[in-house]
Amino acid sequence: MSKDTVLTLAYVGAFAAIIYGIVLIVVVMRQPQGNERMRSIASAIQEGASAYLNRQYTTIAVIGLVVAILLAIFIQGSTKGDPGHVLTAVLFIGGALCSAAAGYIGMNVAVRANIRTAQAGTVSLNAAMSTAFRGGAVTGFMVVGLALLAVTFAYTLFGQSATTPVAKFFHASGSAGPSTLLGLAFGASLISVFARLGGGIYTKAADVGADLVGKVEAGIPEDDPRNPAVIADNVGDNVGDDAGMAADLFETYVVTAVAAMLLGFLQFRGAAGNMQLHAILFPLAIGAVSIFASIIGSLVVRVYAGSIILGLYIGMVVTAVLSALAFIPVNNSLLNNPRYYWCSLVGLVVTVFIFAITEFFTSDSYAPVRSIAKASITGHATNIIQGLAIGMMATALPAIVIAMGIVVSYNLAPNGHGLYGVAVAAASMLSLTGFIVTLDAFGPVTDNAGGIAEMADMPEQVRQITDPLDSVGNTTKAVTKGYAIGSAGLAAVVLFASYVQVVTDQHKIANVVFKLDDPMVIAGLFIGGLLPFLFASLSMQAVGRAGGKVVEEVRRQFRENPGIMDGTSRPDYRQCVDIVTASALREMAVPGLIPVGAPLLIGFVLGWKALGAMLIGSILTGLFLAIQMTSGGGAWDNAKK
Secondary structure (H helix, E strand, O other), X not given: OOHHHHHHHHHHHHHHHHHHHHHHHHHHHOOOOOXXXXXXXXXXXXXXHHHHHHHHHHHHHHHHHHHHHHHHHHOOOOOOOOOHHHHHHHHHHXXXXXXXXXXXXXXXXXXXXXXXXXXXXXXXXXXXXXXXXXXXXXXXXXXXXXXXHHHHHHHHXXXXXXXXXXXXXXXXXXXXXXXXHHHHHHHHHHHHHHHHHXXXXXXXXXXXXHHHHHHHHOOOOOOOOOOOOHHHHHHXXXXXXXXXXXXXXXXXXXXXXXXXXXXXXXXXXOOOOOHHHHHHHHHHHHHHHHHHHHHHHHHOXXXXXXXXXXXXXXXXXXXXXXXXXXXXXXXXXXXXXXXXXXXXXXXXXXXXXXXXXHHHHHOOOOHHHHHHHHHHHHOHHHHHHHHHHHHHHOOHHHHHHHHHHHHHHHHHOOOOOHHHHHHHHHHHHHOOHHHHHHHHHHHXXXXXXXXXXXXXXOOHHHHHHHXXXXXXXXXXXXXXXXXXXXXXXXXXXXXXXXXXXXXXXXXXXXXXXXXXXXXXXXXXXXXXXXXXXXXXXXXXXXXXXXXXXXXHHHHHHHHHOHHHOOOOOOOOHHHHHHHHHHHHHHHOHHHHHHHHHHHHHHHHHHOHHHHHHHHHHHHHHHHHHHXXXXXXXXXXXXXXX
């Protein structure tokens, strides 16, 4: 398979995903919206979500512009007269724009699919499920399509051997390679950090404020229209679990693809024939064929034997199986070694295990969640103790699976190219991103649909459809968070391997070693280990402060306007939306600086050894802390059912 053939395949796959997403937008928008009351509620959610996202992206744009200028000034080219810093800044902006576009488009469709899902609930369960799934699929396929398009386009223009006029303009030395794509990955990472962080603060602060005062103090049901924070709560589902997750997995996809291509470029330097070029192109090829598999998998999703979750998992299995089959001709045409094919299967197997383990620890059908519910009989304290214990226990199996995936893929790769084998496994795992993000975005749509049905006082039979959809949506959100963490963990290992290879190349060191008797390495490990805890602490404090302001506002409205509780007066929904929007944007600044500033500070002050050790420390503690928090939180959330 020639270079032009692979690039054409990648472009076709990327545009197929984007076009499929556009078709789904048309299909979803043609569905009926229901009565005037439903449209009024949905409009408030749309306005709140758009207002937040517009302000968030404006804030990030200012930060991004400053970073781009710094990159253009300080990042030097590989040789004298080689303005690689300009190229890095250009690709940084491109990565940020594509990531923002994927989240923005997806969320704007999700907040319009919710009302249509609620209305479809008046028809049948299958109609409501199909509408919600298609609404989520817009986000999923826009993410994977724009991500693959960005990487392929950047490589076509800038990542080759400076044979194109544009590449020659930016790289006068003619030494351009996949390493120039790191700016693209950095841009996607910046959007991911702030979109995930800001969206997370928003959704949890609104959730805390709505539930503490509404459900606990006032004793009104969830999504009750008398709750002043109910619209903010529904907005939060979209900005956190839709736009935020979209930016998260867009970044992981781009970073993994770039890191795998860079490893192929570095590890196969001097290899016979076109092996180096084929190793660079392989991640693009498997990403493209998996898009077609994901499209087919999405078309088979429906309610099977009355089960919603079964239909979603059948689509997932079809996607994985078709991807595995499609990898065979890709491997034979490019790498021509069955060992690399087995490495790609390792990534798919890791995905399946992560899904199964996360569902086991977060679904109310299994022992861990039921044990938390049982512990609640004896009070709040035992509930908290058991929940913390389950969250900690949930870290073991995913860590073992990821470790085994790394070991197996490393040893499967031939000729001492173990790191590239791990990169192939990570790229294979991320190739399923289109369908995975669809499952995650399905959750906010169904959650909002249930809220609209409740607030619009729709018939009970509609709630009997939207409630099971909401329950399954909570499960898919928890499971896809597990996937996001697992894939990020595997991708982080690939990134670290790329870092080592770059250090080897830049410093002309034959064998980069991080010795445990080196004080710089020890210092880096300790600093890296503390960063995820510091980041998590600052984020949780931010949620607490923002949530506290929502609580005070809801209490004020109940106190000053008694007509709200008896239904004779309408709450001021906008006030809560404005409070949580301003709080989330303000509170995300300090914790958001940690992942951006810490590597720069450690690298400049302590050097490359401390920076490498810091990366190792943050990967380890970050993986365990993330799994503990998401699985423990998901288990607590479902224990109340």
